[in-house]
Amino acid sequence: MEESALRREDKKVVAVVGAGLVGALNACFFAKRGFEVEVFETREDIRKAKVVKGRSINLALSHRGRTALKHVGMEDKIVSKGIPMNARMIHSLSGKQSPIPYGKKGQYILSVDRANLNKELLTAAETYPNTKLNFDHKLQDWSAETGLMTFARPHGSKTQTQADLIVGCDGAFSAVRKQFLRRSRFNYSQTYIPHGYMELTMRPRNGEFAMKPNYLHIWPRNTFMMIALPNLDKTFTCTLFMPFEEFEKISTGDEVIEFFQKYFPDAIPLIGAATLRRDYFRLPAQAMVSVKCSPYHIGDKCVLMGDAAHAVVPFYGQGMNAGFEDCIVFDEIMNQFNEDFSAVLPEYSRVRVPDDHAIADLAMYNYVEVFSPALWSSGLLVIHSLEAGKTHSLFLCRKTSCFKISQRDL
Amino acid sequence: MEESALRREDKKVVAVVGAGLVGALNACFFAKRGFEVEVFETREDIRKAKVVKGRSINLALSHRGRTALKHVGMEDKIVSKGIPMNARMIHSLSGKQSPIPYGKKGQYILSVDRANLNKELLTAAETYPNTKLNFDHKLQDWSAETGLMTFARPHGSKTQTQADLIVGCDGAFSAVRKQFLRRSRFNYSQTYIPHGYMELTMRPRNGEFAMKPNYLHIWPRNTFMMIALPNLDKTFTCTLFMPFEEFEKISTGDEVIEFFQKYFPDAIPLIGAATLRRDYFRLPAQAMVSVKCSPYHIGDKCVLMGDAAHAVVPFYGQGMNAGFEDCIVFDEIMNQFNEDFSAVLPEYSRVRVPDDHAIADLAMYNYVEVFSPALWSSGLLVIHSLEAGKTHSLFLCRKTSCFKISQRDL
Numbered sequence: 001m002e003e004s005a006l007r008r009e010d011k012k013v014v015a016v017v018g019a020g021l022v023g024a025l026n027a028c029f030f031a032k033r034g035f036e037v038e039v040f041e042t043r044e045d046i047r048k049a050k051v052v053k054g055r056s057i058n059l060a061l062s063h064r065g066r067t068a069l070k071h072v073g074m075e076d077k078i079v080s081k082g083i084p085m086n087a088r089m090i091h092s093l094s095g096k097q098s099p100i101p102y103g104k105k106g107q108y109i110l111s112v113d114r115a116n117l118n119k120e121l122l123t124a125a126e127t128y129p130n131t132k133l134n135f136d137h138k139l140q141d142w143s144a145e146t147g148l149m150t151f152a153r154p155h156g157s158k159t160q161t162q163a164d165l166i167v168g169c170d171g172a173f174s175a176v177r178k179q180f181l182r183r184s185r186f187n188y189s190q191t192y193i194p195h196g197y198m199e200l201t202m203r204p205r206n207g208e209f210a211m212k213p214n215y216l217h218i219w220p221r222n223t224f225m226m227i228a229l230p231n232l233d234k235t236f237t238c239t240l241f242m243p244f245e246e247f248e249k250i251s252t253g254d255e256v257i258e259f260f261q262k263y264f265p266d267a268i269p270l271i272g273a274a275t276l277r278r279d280y281f282r283l284p285a286q287a288m289v290s291v292k293c294s295p296y297h298i299g300d301k302c303v304l305m306g307d308a309a310h311a312v313v314p315f316y317g318q319g320m321n322a323g324f325e326d327c328i329v330f331d332e333i334m335n336q337f338n339e340d341f342s343a344v345l346p347e348y349s350r351v352r353v354p355d356d357h358a359i360a361d362l363a364m365y366n367y368v369e370v371f372s373p374a375l376w377s378s379g380l381l382v383i384h385s386l387e388a389g390k391t392h393s394l395f396l397c398r399k400t401s402c403f404k405i406s407q408r409d410l
Numbered sequence: 411m412e413e414s415a416l417r418r419e420d421k422k423v424v425a426v427v428g429a430g431l432v433g434a435l436n437a438c439f440f441a442k443r444g445f446e447v448e449v450f451e452t453r454e455d456i457r458k459a460k461v462v463k464g465r466s467i468n469l470a471l472s473h474r475g476r477t478a479l480k481h482v483g484m485e486d487k488i489v490s491k492g493i494p495m496n497a498r499m500i501h502s503l504s505g506k507q508s509p510i511p512y513g514k515k516g517q518y519i520l521s522v523d524r525a526n527l528n529k530e531l532l533t534a535a536e537t538y539p540n541t542k543l544n545f546d547h548k549l550q551d552w553s554a555e556t557g558l559m560t561f562a563r564p565h566g567s568k569t570q571t572q573a574d575l576i577v578g579c580d581g582a583f584s585a586v587r588k589q590f591l592r593r594s595r596f597n598y599s600q601t602y603i604p605h606g607y608m609e610l611t612m613r614p615r616n617g618e619f620a621m622k623p624n625y626l627h628i629w630p631r632n633t634f635m636m637i638a639l640p641n642l643d644k645t646f647t648c649t650l651f652m653p654f655e656e657f658e659k660i661s662t663g664d665e666v667i668e669f670f671q672k673y674f675p676d677a678i679p680l681i682g683a684a685t686l687r688r689d690y691f692r693l694p695a696q697a698m699v700s701v702k703c704s705p706y707h708i709g710d711k712c713v714l715m716g717d718a719a720h721a722v723v724p725f726y727g728q729g730m731n732a733g734f735e736d737c738i739v740f741d742e743i744m745n746q747f748n749e750d751f752s753a754v755l756p757e758y759s760r761v762r763v764p765d766d767h768a769i770a771d772l773a774m775y776n777y778v779e780v781f782s783p784a785l786w787s788s789g790l791l792v793i794h795s796l797e798a799g800k801t802h803s804l805f806l807c808r809k810t811s812c813f814k815i816s817q818r819d820l
Contacts, residue, residue, distance in 0.1 A: 181591075181600075184697045189599035190591075287594045 011036045011130070012339075015149060015163035017139055018170030019043075021114070022306030022323040024121035026169055028072040029327050031128035033334065038161065039125065040137040040151060042170075047119050057199060057237045058229045059117070060085070060216065060317040061110040068324035071331065074124055078117060082110030083230045089215035095266035099215065109317065111216070111229040139175040142166060144183075144298040165341055166302040169323075172291055172311035177304060180293070188293040193313055193367060196244045196285030202228060202236035202271045209234050210270045221263045225370060238271065241371075247285040253277030288313050292360050294353045297345035305330065310356040315370055316363035322356060329355075421446045421540070422749075425559060425573035427549055428580030429453075431524070432716030432733040434531035436579055438482040439737045441538035443744065448571065449535065450547040450561060452580075457529050467609060467647045468639045469527070470495070470626065470727040471520040478734035481741065484534055488527060492520030493640045499625035505676035509625065519727065521626070521639040549585040552576060554593075554708040575751055576712040579733075582701055582721035587714060590703070598703040603723055603777060606654045606695030612638060612646040612681045619644050620680045631673045635780060648681065651781075657695040663687030698723050702770050704763045707755035715740065720766040725780055726773035732766060739765075 014030045016023050019041035031037045043049070061082055069075040086108045087099040102109055125131050137151040140158070147163045168176025180186045202210050209230060211217055217228040217236070223243060228236040250259055256276050260268050268276065291311040297303045306323030329352055330344070337343040424440045426433050429451035441447045453459070471492055479485040496518045497509040512519055535541050547561040547569070557573045578586025590596045612620050619640060621627055627638040627646070633653060638646040660669055666686050670678050678686065701721040707713045716733035739762055740754070747753040 185602040187601050189601075191597050191599075192595040 012164040013038060013162070014165045014167060015040060015147075015161065016167045016169055017149075017176050018168070018174075018306075018308070019046075019118075019122060019133060019135070020169065020171060020306070021118055021121065021320055022326065023167075023169035024118060024125050025068060025072065025074075025324055026167055026305060026327050026330075027125035027131055027133075028074070028121065028128070029331050030167070031125060031131040032072060033331075033339070034130065037125070037128070037131040038163065039131065039133045040139065040149070040161075041133070041135050042138040042175075043135065045122070045133070045135045046115060047122060056197075056239065056314070057114060058111050058231060059114050059320050060229070061112045061117075062317065062321050064318070065321035065324040066110075068328050071328060072124065074120065077120060078112060079110060081116060081120075081232060082112040083232065084108040084214055085111055085216045085229070086214050087216075089212065089217045091217060091219045091264075091266060093221070093263070093265070097212075108214070109216070111231070113231060139170070142176065142179060142302075144179060144301050147301050164301075168302065168304040168308045169306045170308050172289055172307045174304065174308035176302065177293070177308055179302075180298060180304070183298065186293065186295070189291070191290045191364075193288050193290070193364075194243045195241050195367075195371065196247055196287055197314075198240045198247070198280070198283065198285045200238040200240060200271055200276065200279050202238055202267075203275070204234040205270075207234070209236070211236060219264050219267065220370065223371060224263055226264055226267065238267070242285075244285060244287075250280070253280075256280045290360055290364055292357055294357075295346070295349035296352060297349050300342035300345055303330070303345050303348060309352075310360055312360045312363040313367050314363070315366040316359065318359050318363065322359045326352065326356075422574040423448060423572070424575045424577060425450060425557075425571065426577045426579055427559075427586050428578070428584075428716075428718070429528075429532060429543060429545070430579065430581060430716070431528055431531065431730055432736065433577075433579035434528060434535050435478060435482065435484075435734055436577055436715060436737050436740075437535035437541055437543075438484070438531065438538070439741050440577070441535060441541040442482060443741075443749070444540065447535070447538070447541040448573065449541065449543045450549065450559070450571075451543070451545050452548040452585075453545065455532070455543070455545045456525060457532060466607075466649065466724070467524060468521050468641060469524050469730050470639070471522045471527075472727065472731050474728070475731035475734040476520075478738050481738060482534065484530065487530060488522060489520060491526060491530075491642060492522040493642065494518040494624055495521055495626045495640070496624050497626075499622065499627045501627060501629045501674075501676060503631075503673070503675070507622075518624070519626070521641070523641060549580070552586065552589060552712075554589060554711050557711050574711075578712065578714040578718045579716045580718050582699055582717045584714065584718035586712065587703070587718055589712075590708060590714070593708065596703065596705070599701070601700045601774075603698050603700070603774075604653045605651050605777075605781065606657055606697055607724075608650045608657070608690070608693065608695045610648040610650065610681055610686065610689050612648055612677075613685070614644040615680075617644070619646070621646060629674050629677065630780065633781060634673055636674055636677065648677070652695075654695060654697075660690070663690075666690045700770055700774055702767055704767075705756070705759035706762060707759050710752035710755055713740070713755050713758060719762075720770055722770045722773040723777050724773070725776040726769065728769050728773065732769045736762065736766075 012035055014035040014037050016027050016030065016037060016039045019039050023039060023041070027037050027039050061078070066075050066079065069078050085102070087101040090098045090100060092098070101107075122133065126133060136154050137159070140150045140152050142149040147166060149161050149163065149166065151159050151161070153159055166176065168174050170176055181188060204210060211228065213230040219226040224246065225241045226238055228238040230236055250256055257268065257273055260276060289311055290313050291307070293304070293309060296305070296309050305326040307319065309326070310322065312319045312322070330348055333344050333347050333351065337347060422445055424445040424447050426437050426440065426447060426449045429449050433449060433451070437447050437449045471488070476485050476489065479488055495512070497511040500508045500510060502508070511517075532543065536543060546564050550560045550562050550568070552559040557576060559571050559573065559576065561569050561571070563569055576586065578584050580586055591598060614620060621638065623640040623644075629636040634656065635651045636648055638648040640646055660666055667678070667683055670686060699721055700723050701717070703714070703719060706715070706719050715736040717729065719736070720732065722729045722732070740758055743754050743757050743761065747757060
């Protein structure tokens with residue numbers, strides 16, 4: 001009894017700020033290593049919440065993400081609740097559908113439900129006796145010197161906790177990151193793209209999926225685009241992407257139908273005209289931001305992971321997957337440096353920053369590619385440097401042309 | 411009497427946050443237009459302060475800056491206290507000096523004393539009866555909806571003021587800008603360069619300048635560089651630029667001398683070995699940041715100008731000058747739109763963002779050019795898009811080469 005008490009005293013405390021996808025997964029990684037893990041989340045427990053606000057409803061889980069889930073024994077459970085998508089299904093204006101496979105036969109990405117994935121990961125984290133989840137804890141301030149954090153609680157009270165390591169997994173608008181921004185020599189950028197997005201639901205028809213389920217459906221329309229991912233309940237979540245000013249042009253139900261008739265006529269009967277008229281106005285179009293920063297750590301006390309370190313635009317389907325991979329990379333460096341935070345954190349920044357920046361660039365490049373005529377006409381000049389190993393590829397997009405200068409050209 | 415009181419009531423209040431160079435100049439511009447101008451500055455009045463902390467001692471005033479000073483009748487006064495620099499004077503390793511003129515015969519830029527320029531502008535602003543300078547006012551919070559600002563005063567007290575327009579001229583680490591960062595669709599980047607800088611003083615010799623005064627002296631040394639600007643008191647302010655890790659390698663007086671003997675031997679007798687040994691350790695090397703953002707305004711209530719909107723690296727000599735030019739551009743748009751803030755502010759962002767971004771890019775390009783071997787060896791990849799009118803020039807710098815792709819090449 002005394003020995004166990006002593007061992008408990010010796011344990012280092014890791015505070016994971018944010019109980020979203022990457023925070024919950026990371027809690028499992030740190031718990032597995034035997035740390036005293038405390039997770040702090042601004043919002044209530046989504047497993048008890050009635051309405052889950054914000055963020056997209058479903059996500060594409062790929063190899064990177066699955067590998068990370070496997071590390072904490074969660075892969076099978078999550079995969080069993082995902083829907084394989086073997087190909088993109090391109091919808092032409094006339095309604096013709098043409099598949100473009102993601103890879104070789106048998107290869108696929110998985111459509112997974114964000115809320116369910118998050119709930120499963122929270123429950124998994126909670127199975128470790130050395131993990132405690134703290135909801136309704138909004139980070140107000142923290143010290144990079146002492147690891148002391150101050151949280152606002154409901155009804156105006158405050159609480160303080162100290163940790164040996166603070167892991168900021170609190171998303172694109174990270175409260176942990178604010179402290180980084182105040183420090184000298186922290187590089188940071190946030191770039192909002194001119195497009196917004198809106199989610200619409202396509203209900204089942206006669207108890208079955210309204211379209212072929214094992215595809216990521218895409219309606220490419222130059223400046224506009226709609227995609228649809230299948231859900232377990234046989235609905236599809238449709239996401240409409242277009243420039244904010246185009247969203248704002250539509251202000252009545254008739255205009256919604258007119259717009260869909262012009263650009264996505266085959267989707268009207270599938271979603272339903274009445275649903276379209278109503279759902280289009282339920283929420284305003286949401287903004288999309290790309291965040292890049294460097295370094296990811298301060299001293300031996302704090303590290304940023306997931307969207308807090310590298311929010312990306314969704315056009316490469318690798319935001320969550322890259323965040324999950326962050327956990328594996330950190331875990332490997334923990335092995336390499338014997339859990340010595342003063343060595344692990346700088347190494348993590350050194351190794352991870354270039355790869356995350358490459359993912360962010362690839363996502364932005366895909367955005368440019370998908371919507372390029374729109375961007376050209378707006379005069380946007382986007383230059384990409386895709387760094388993978390030793391290969392630099394530059395993509396130059398101008399009003400009149402968009403092309404790649406390969407390493408050979410340089 | 412009653413009529414004058416009424417007129418006073420009608421006057422709109424413009425709050426200028428920051429009493430640095432751009433803030434003080436801007437106060438003159440707004441005062442000249444008849445606004446009720448309130449200037450708020452975190453620090454004490456530099457005209458009364460014993461020690462002025464931070465920032466470089468002298469600056470190069472060029473055409474842009476002079477034009478803005480002329481608008482408020484300050485050009486002659488400031489120019490009379492500046493020292494013309496007709497050319498750069500390049501110092502080779504052997505001590506040979508070669509001039510490179512700035513322009514045609516008779517053209518020059520002016521070395522001006524930052525503190526004196528700031529003091530003169532504050533005094534000029536105060537000559538307007540409708541201007542009030544408030545020192546020791548640190549902005550804590552402000553509302554983009556109401557224009558209400560909260561300031562922290564010395565000894566823990568607080569004060570609130572409301573303005574019709576808040577003009578954020580509070581520098582690279584702007585407190586006003588923090589509110590912008592919290593809003594959606596605000597694009598922002600801060601980039602620290604790997605170089606730091608340190609200022610050293612070269613005293614007069616026998617009552618005269620130690621070097622030829624009408625030059626900007628430059629010692630280019632690949633990864634290192636020193637420059638020297640003349641001051642009215644016949645000293646020169648020398649600024650040593652080098653990567654932070656190089657600064658950190660030098661930890662004793664002997665190492666300082668050894669370093670100067672290797673790279674700047676002709677400067678040792680000019681600065682003096684004893685001075686060098688002492689002054690090198692007086693302050694740590696300072697960081698340099700490039701800040702770009704967009705838009706510059708929120709609604710009809712707030713606008714950012716000067717370094718708060720576009721801090722640049724100093725290698726193009728246009729930071730202050732671009733900030734001064736901001737004041738003219740805003741003033742012209744005020745004429746154009748009849749001082750209607752709801753029209754002036756969006757137009758200012760539309761017109762000014764691309765030009766300020768171009769200045770920031772040019773400054774960064776000059777940084778790359780000056781120190782390029784150092785950057786190549788650090789693997790930094792810098793891509794520049796210099797947009798002037800319809801010409802795009804791209805500068806690609808890689809480990810092994812740095813070259814320009816002109817529009818024709820594209």
